[in-house]
Amino acid sequence: MNDSAALSNKKKKKYSVSRLHDRTSTTLLTVALVIICIIYLFPLLWFVLSSFKPGSELFAYPLTIFPKNPTFNNFKEAWTSLDFIRYFGNTLIAAVGTTVLTVLASATCGYAFAKYNAKWLRFFFVCIIATTMLPTEVIMNPTFTVIRSLGLYDNLAGIIIPSINTATGIFMFRTFFVSVPDDLMESARVDGASDGTIFFKIMLPIARPIIMTLSIFSFQWRWNDYIWPLIVLNDPKKYTLQVALRSLVGAENINWTILIAASVISIIPILLVFIVFQRYILDSGATTGLKD
């Protein structure tokens, strides 16, 4: 009786010591996390706050973090000096078009890799792995020749079609469908359903989380893509946002008021997509192993 009381007392003491220890490390680690967060947030924050500063304030010492005379004029000026509606339109067509096609192609291909067994399928799987290690950015000139001879040069389709095949999208669906039990397929086959029906009626609907995650990733890749639009598009009327912005950055004398405001405008749509759908990216393990 006495012994056990002493023991529990000792336990309590040890417990409270570790509680104290816990609290100190919680404070320390949280402070560290806050500092790192500020470091990560600052470049973007400084940029966005600068977009509200009138031109005179951008280049006047002492610099202030918050604008003294906040203004929307930079945005108005940027909006009129750049054909934003056109660039938004082009980028949206390219991003949405590619995303829809990528999801469909990746889902079917990933499903085939997961549920069918054939030598040629295994060989093709290795080919797809090779594309991640040997990105086509590296062979720009011959890819350009192919695009041109297919009549896709200076055409939005020229940035959509070559981007449909993504190894990462295929891997995501493959991993997901491997985890789906084969019984589901077998029993539907017994009921007389064709493989196509099984895929579209049963498999595709249950893959919804993967569809969402890949859609968001693909949209981001294409919205921010630079190298293909740069090579494929020639007519400034067909430019996507990134290529149009690059012409501002590449100017001999950069007009910072317009450049900053224009950049901020271009970030807004993709930022909205992220804020609305963040749980599909941040909370799912589905994103393991993908990058474009």
Next chain:
Amino acid sequence: MKALKRNKWPLLFTGINIILFITFFLVPAILGFYYSLTDYKGYSTANFVGFSNYVQLFQDGSFYKSLFRTFRYTITLVPLVYIVSLGVALMLNSDHTKGKFLAKIIFFLPWTISGIITGVIFRWLFGESFGFINYVITLMHGKAVPWFTNSNTAFMVIIFAAIWAGTAFNMLQFLSALKNIPRSLYEAADIDGATAWHKFWYITLPSLKPTSFMVILLATIGAMKEFALVQSLTNGGPGTDNMFIVQYIYTTGFDKMNVGYASAASMVLFAILLILGLVQMKIGGRTNE
């Protein structure tokens, strides 16, 4: 006929991908090798010149310069991104931090921003005469740093920007891997009186092995093909000091129209990436499923 029938559905399911793979990967790769053996200029006919492009390439100082800058960039960036991403992920996974949800969003924000705009953001932050960083340095009675006129400081800014942009994705990989480590391992270690460092070294790090290999492989490939960020941040400058290999290929092949020569450089890069990939797969393969 029977084989075709058995393969009908998988063929239908993968058909588009096979066509796209052949059209936009296989054909360009073969064509690139062919170009590299010619003097093709993007127009008229291509004359066969054997391996002379390669011979010339291996004597070309500007090719070596951009290739070694790219290596230096990769070797500097990959370990830094690895350590920073893992550190952030560990903090976000710790029981001892508060405000994780908001922190996760903040760390992930740079993911939404393109390479071009990341370049603009850091160019603005590190501006030589009106940049915030130099302003703070002068406030503390330091001397303003000419960030973009010195090739080493310009290189540093590129590294900062690339870490800032690259943390989000890699952190997410580590976070989902950390969640999959069974808690019982840590509880058992607690009973044995293990320190936090021991737990990290003997439990966390070994469990993260497959993820680590993947992060390192993808980060290496990403660094080797860096283009947009540098183009908007320094445009390869000062001069051509920070011109990386993809920009070198782009400039040679599209601006100067030396398609044959640029293709030879592409093939060399292709070979390097292939070797890197195979080596990393070989090392990582044992730990992967």
